[in-house]
Amino acid sequence: MRDEPTHAPVHLSDREREVIVTYTLGTTVRDTARQHFITENTVRSHFRRVMRRYRDAGRPVTNKSQLLIQLIADGWVAPDQLK
Template structure:
């Protein structure tokens, strides 16, 4: 098996604007229910958006199965600054 060396470029998933909005709101809130209230959407919708975000990261080979991992990915990808959290 031939493995290519890492060239320093991380593939970024293409997140929809609403997925980014829900993701960042979740980082700043204690719960998914809190995000739902803040954004005036159903809690199941929040969960669906977060599941899609996780699936998109996994699809580009950068799985993020925890909230901490998603925060790290978002910071790496410039979606959020650590000072904004």
């Protein structure tokens, strides 16, 4: 049996993690912005930046669902947050 290759988690700042986790767990850009007292453009900027980091790490994502899977794999989202 072959083990899956391990990878280092993609680095996220505390603020990026807060915003991206809220957004990927199912809220809209608007609701995420309101919850974190930022603009909708800032939410989109965080999203694009984090997606770029995953792409640069060789783990490309193209949407929120794929990003959520990677966030779970890296330990940024705990299973109890999925409820």
